[in-house]
Amino acid sequence: MPHRPARAIATSRRLSEDARRRSFILSLGSLIVMMWGAAAAFAQTEGAATDAPVIVSHGYSNFGALKYGPGEAFAYVNADAPKGGEVSLWAQGGFDSFNIYTRKGVPAASTDLMYENLMISAADDPYGLYCYLCTTVEYPESLDWVVVNLRDDVTFSDGTPMTAEDLKFTIDLFLEQGIAEFRNVIEGYFTSIEVTGPHQIRFEFNEEAPKRDRMGLVGLWNPFSKAWFEETGARLDDSSNVPFLGTGPYVLDKADFGRSIVYAKDPDWWGADLPINIGRFNFDRVRIEYFADSAAAFEAFKAGEYTMRIEGSSKEWATSYGFPAVTNGYVKVATLPDGNIGTAQGFVFNLKRDTWQDPRVRDAVRMLFNFEWANDTLFYGLYERSFSFWGGSDLAAEGVPEGPERAVLEPLVAEGLLPETILTDPAVLPPVNEAGQNLPPRRVLREASALLAEAGWTPGADGLLRNAEGKTLDAVFLQFNPSFDRIVNPYIENLRQIGINAKLDRVDNAQYVERRRTGDWDLVNHSPGQDFEPSIGLKQWFGSETAEDSSRNIMALRDPAVDRLIDEVIAAQTLDDLKPRVRALDRVLRAQGFWVPQWEKAEHWVAYWDMYGHPDPLPPLALGTLDFWWHDAAGAERLRAAGALK
CATH class of the missing domain: 3.90.76.10 (Dipeptide-binding Protein; Domain 1)
Incomplete structure (x- = not known):
């Protein structure tokens, strides 16, 4: 779908x-x-x-x-x-289960094709x-x-x-x-x-x-x-090495665990002639190839080992798509519009750890991620800074709250659940640094150090910050993707500059999934971007009742003002009610400071061997590669005749 x-x-x-x-x-x-x-x-x-x-x-x-x-x-x-x-795509790491409905195991990609x-x-x-x-x-x-x-x-x-x-x-x-x-x-x-x-x-x-x-x-x-x-005897809460029986257009054809999966169109699929399925689910086979890292995956794409790539790296997009198959016209490179709300990708803090309970400590860490330098030096200017959980829409909070939005916030201020500054200060935006160098200006370093000192963290003889018990201020970034090293390491350098004992802990995919799930990390990547009509799903993302064990509220946010605002959003019955309440929630979530915004873009980067077609224009809310793209048999034959593909 x-x-x-x-x-x-x-x-x-x-x-x-x-x-x-x-x-x-x-x-x-x-x-x-x-x-x-x-x-x-x-x-x-x-x-x-x-x-x-x-x-x-x-x-x-x-x-x-x-x-x-x-x-x-x-x-x-x-x-x-x-x-x-x-159509063939790639995924990173491996898999050992076909059940995406449990937090056990590492599930295979695209199992939803079967349901x-x-x-x-x-x-x-x-x-x-x-x-x-x-x-x-x-x-x-x-x-x-x-x-x-x-x-x-x-x-x-x-x-x-x-x-x-x-x-x-x-x-x-x-x-x-x-x-x-x-x-x-x-x-x-x-x-x-x-x-x-x-x-x-x-x-x-x-x-x-x-x-x-x-x-x-x-x-x-x-x-x-x-x-x-x-x-x-299968269970929904356990991993499974076979798919559950579903009604979907595809069935599992074959799987080489940790290496590849092939889904085949069910020849007897009940919905093939349904009007709502006209022009959809056009491929006979969907193949997913797994690779240990993105570099190996990219080389495999260049060699035609798989044929469609949704690019996620600005470096690759800016520098790597000049290989012969592109210049010869065998591979198409397309920038396609994305009308969805931004992903709000960022690092989130593990609020279960005492270190990150103090907002002053979180604010200091947030200040030292230099997006401007990273975008200019690492990302080739291709990104915009994430700033809201509803970025790119009229649900994002802006400036000082007024009218209905202010009316939503005022009772929470009166009850002491929010500070008065939420009514007088503009909506929180990420710190702005200089693009000329990674290390933020001295004024930013001084301000961050002052916040940490105020929170009780002072430099020891070795230059590392310690609290009254002599414990160092540790910040472990959990990652599994080597392509993030070039982004995380400069951030770590900035944190260490003021005495934070920061380090990158890059593990394999299985360890990453398990440690992320169990909370064995300080900062980790997360994309808590929301939707056009938020409601009870907000409790999964930000509600106190899901903080103890969640794949969405992984930062373990517990805040009574947020809970009250979620209830206000859920109770909205018209768009006129909904929008100011969502803006109020966005404003308060951003003020919480549990998130170090990274970057986002309002477009899809797609490269594919020239044997696929898609509707033009695309609908605003989906790229739809496995939904409404199709295979061009004549194009595939041209590529084979030219010796470009086997």
Whole structure:
């Protein structure tokens, strides 16, 4: 499915900050009952247990009408895209599991190709949800309950039919064995989930379930086969060396653990002729090649060992795409627009460690990352500095809070949960350093040293900062990607300049996943960028209830003001309410200082051997390489005839 901008609730864990892999995440529904236009036809019937009218629709939009009507193909795809061929990409490290729903093991890339969600989104409609494994949803204006009418032609990849019993089994499985941060957020929202027919299921919500989230809580599930789980004894909370049985367009063809994976198009895929799938899932095979490091992966791409590369390194993008296959026209190099909210990539502090509890210490460390020098010297001027968790959108806080945003913050200031400066100071922006040299100016060094001294850290005889107990101020950067060495090491030099005992600890991928999970680090890369319609998923990212064990709130943020603002955002029922509340939350999160912003860009860097096509223009909210790109057989033959590819 296309990337969903409103990444509100996640049933799976984030695999790594270097691979923005698609996850089973959907935006959640709205209290607003939309006035559907001709393109979103609905019917109203009388409810059996109430006099309230019941809306019957093929989808649900949180703010505004659905863009697409029932049976309409997405406008951004190529309806005549050819089917067939192979696309191959790369991943770093290795894998030992096919289960992305547990924090055990290292999961394989792109397993989501084998599964499908009950409702899906379009890459040009930021607020809508569309029935996919269902035909219609029925609900009253209050959204006290939702009835889902499932399609009766959906089958798992073994040919067995998918029924409401499979969906109910899957939901129960996630509520029992799903990751803790997911269960902690939604636990108790359902009064009941009842199978009411072979292909019908009814969700009933209690009063605590946020109204704007209810339809999303219905649509986010990707059904598994109940019979398969019972036969195999598989568990959702354990690693698995085989994929779970799903309904998706692809099945596992073969896997060489830690080296490569091949997914093949299911020839009997139930959804092949569905209107909503026109122009989608066009490749016969998707191959993922694994490499120990990015340098080896790049050489393999140049040699044609894999054929599509989503470039993540500014250095490579600026300096390495002049190899012969590019100059000969065999490899295309494209800069494509990205209309999503920024990733907010940065280093985050491990707030479980006493060292980082003091905001003065965090502020001093933040001041010494010289983005301006790094962008000029290391990144070839290709990046912008991350500054907000909603960067590139009108949800980012700016300047001094005014109007509705100020009104949201004032009660928290009055209660002593926020300082008065949150109302008078501009929204926090990253420190600005000089591009001419890595080491910040002396005034910055003095200011950082003063903050540390105020926090009780003074230089010892060896120049290292120590507290009253004689303990050094350690800052261990956990990394697995060698390409980050050139970025982290200059930062470490700056920190050591004022006496911080900073060091880089680069480990292999398996160790990285385990240590990141268990909190064995001081600073680590994270991308807590948000979505256009934030709601209860914010609790997974920033809520106190998920701080103890989370793949998203890995910094272990616990703050009552943040929790209150999250509740305010969740309670918003209109965009006019939502936007100032999100800006207030963004302002407070940035003031917390748990994040050292790195960089971001509003474009995709893509290189591929000239045997693929994509819609032009692309939709604003998805690159869609595995969704709506296609294989050009004539282009592939030209490359083979020229001897460029085997």
